[in-house]
Amino acid sequence: xxxxxxxxxxxxxxxxxxxxxxxxxxxxxxxxxxxxxxxxxxxxxxxxxxxxxxxxxxxxxxxxxxxxxxxxxxxxxxxxxxxxxxxxxxxxxxxxxxxxxxxxxxxxxxxxxxxxxxxxxxxxxxxxxxxxxxxxxxxxxxxxxxxxxxxxxxxxxxxxxxxxxxxxxxxxxxxxxxxxxxxxxxxxxxxxxxxxxxxxxxxxxxxxxxxxxxxxxxxxxxxxxxxxxxxxxxxxxxxxxxxxxxxxxxxxxxxxxxxxxxxxxxxxxxxxxxxxxxxxxxxxxxxxxx
Numbered sequence: 001x002x003x004x005x006x007x008x009x010x011x012x013x014x015x016x017x018x019x020x021x022x023x024x025x026x027x028x029x030x031x032x033x034x035x036x037x038x039x040x041x042x043x044x045x046x047x048x049x050x051x052x053x054x055x056x057x058x059x060x061x062x063x064x065x066x067x068x069x070x071x072x073x074x075x076x077x078x079x080x081x082x083x084x085x086x087x088x089x090x091x092x093x094x095x096x097x098x099x100x101x102x103x104x105x106x107x108x109x110x111x112x113x114x115x116x117x118x119x120x121x122x123x124x125x126x127x128x129x130x131x132x133x134x135x136x137x138x139x140x141x142x143x144x145x146x147x148x149x150x151x152x153x154x155x156x157x158x159x160x161x162x163x164x165x166x167x168x169x170x171x172x173x174x175x176x177x178x179x180x181x182x183x184x185x186x187x188x189x190x191x192x193x194x195x196x197x198x199x200x201x202x203x204x205x206x207x208x209x210x211x212x213x214x215x216x217x218x219x220x221x222x223x224x225x226x227x228x229x230x231x232x233x234x235x236x237x238x239x240x241x242x243x244x245x246x247x248x249x250x251x252x253x254x255x256x257x258x259x260x261x262x263x264x265x266x267x268x269x270x271x272x273x274x275x276x277x278x279x280x281x282x283x284x285x286x287x288x289x290x
Contacts, residue, residue, distance in 0.1 A: 001024075001029045001030070001121050001122070001287045001290065002029065002030040002031075002032070002118060002119060002120045002122075003024055003029055003030070003031045003032070003120060003121070003122050003123075003124070003286065003287075004031075004032045004033075004034060004114075004115070004118060004120035004122070004123045005017060005021060005031070005033050005034070005123075005125070006034045006036070006111065006123060006124070006125040006140060006143070006144040007033060007034065007035050007036065007125070007140065008035070008036050008037060008099070008126075008130075008134065008136040008137045008139075008140040009035065009036075009037055009039040009042065009084060009136065010035050010038070010039045010062050010063075010065060010066035010069070010243060010246075011039065011042075011065070011066075011069070011240065011243035011246045011247060012035075012137075013033045013035065013069065013070075013073070013075075013239075014069050014073070014236065014239040014240040014242070014243060015240055015253070016126075016131065016160045017124060017160050017268055017270070018073060018232075018235075018236040018239055018240070019229035019230070019232040019233050019235065019236040019268055020227045020232075020268045020286070021033070021073050021075050022073045022074055022075075022229070022232040022235040022236065022239070023227065023229040023231070023232045024286075025073060025074035025075050026074060026232070029287075030076070030118075031073075031074070031075040031076065032075065032076040032077070032078060032114075032118050032120065033070060033073075033075050033076070033077045033078070034077075034078050034080060034111065034114055035066065035078070035079055035080065036080045036082050036099055036107070036136065036139075036140050036143070037080075037082045037083060037084040037085070037099045037136060038059055038062060038063065038079065038081075038082075038083065038084060039058075039062040039084050040058060040059050040083060040084045041083075041084040041085065041086035041087075041095075042058065042062065042084065042087075042245070042246055043087070043246075044058075044245050044246075045245070045246050045247065045248055045251070046244055046246070046247060046248045046249070047248065049244050049245045054245060058245065061245050062243075062245065062246075063079075065242055065243045065244060065245060065246070066243070068242040069239040069240070069242040069243060072235060072238050072239040072242055073235060073236075073239045074235075078114055078118075080107070080110055080111065080114070081110070082099035082102055082107065083095075083097045083098055083099060084098065084099065084136065085098030085099050085100040085101070085134075085135050085136045086098065087134065088135060091135045094135050098135070098136070099136050099139055099140075100135035100136050100138070100139045102139070104139075104142055104143060104146060107139065107143045108142075108143045108146035108147045108150065111143055111144065111147040112147045112150050112151060115147055115151045115153075115154065116151070119153060120154055121154070121155050121156070121287065121290055122154070122155060122156045122157075122158065122286050122287060122290075123144060123147075123148055123154055123156070123157050123158070124157075124158045124159070124160065124270065124286070125140060125141055125144035125145075125157070125158075125159065125160070126138075126140055126141045126144075126159060126160060127141060127159040127160070127162060127271065127273075128141055129141075129162065131160060131162055141159075144157070145273075145274075148274060152276065154276075155275065155276050155277045155289075155290055156272065156274065156275045156276070156277065156279075156286070156289070156290075157272075157273045157274040157275075158225065158270040158271060158272055158273060158286060159270065159271040159273050160270060160271075161223040161269035161270050161271050222271065223269035223271060223282075224270065224271055224272040224281040224282060224283060225269065225270040225271070225272060225281070225282065225283040225284070225285075225286060225288070226267040226268070226269050226270075226282065226283075226284060227267055227268050227269075227270070227284065227285065227286065228266055228267050228284065229266075229267065229268055230261070230262040230267070231262075233258035233261055233262055234258050236258070237254065237258050240253065270286065275289070277289040277290060
């Protein structure tokens, strides 16, 4: 079977559904990541990479990082060749050459050509909110849906599951929270604190366990499909760290170790948005019904 994941920027593929991609690739399925832009306007988010020569050569740096991430996940990769719009939550601020301003007919036609060559059975991309309201993510959603509609050979289209609709205000609040968290000293000891809970052989702090319960109780968008992929969480983390210019290894994404996540959130979730084959939710496999 063949699976295609359609993303806006390099590093997106390693933060959404990456363990699922690695799992399917390891099981012998053909997996292709399609990246719409080169991430040319990304910020240097890792202080260790804020060095002379990085900003000036960011396009090449991000290409090298993407190649390493794809190799780590064990997947193929294709650049669509559009230009990053930059992080502008206001679409009116997107530069004239940004991907979000490219006519939908043009971008979807380019993706259709890749689909015809790769012939995926299943496609995965963002929901109509883009996962978060980046204009490139929203345009990526629109492009992928249009291309799916033009390619009847693709049996199913999924969205990466987002339990809530992320708004620009929520992004700003999250940014402030991230800056606060980054100032908190990290504990290096692996010993369990007195109030830690143990799941199997893994010590999990009580606050992490509580947040897991709260997350599961949040009512929002409906996940139709959960893929058990905990064995590949370490691969996902290595792939994300491959994007060294964009990912701070001491940042909040890695605050909860993958060993804890294996026990608390052992699956990655998706929403079945379109299907040309009969299938019944809930599913445990993106290829269900094929």
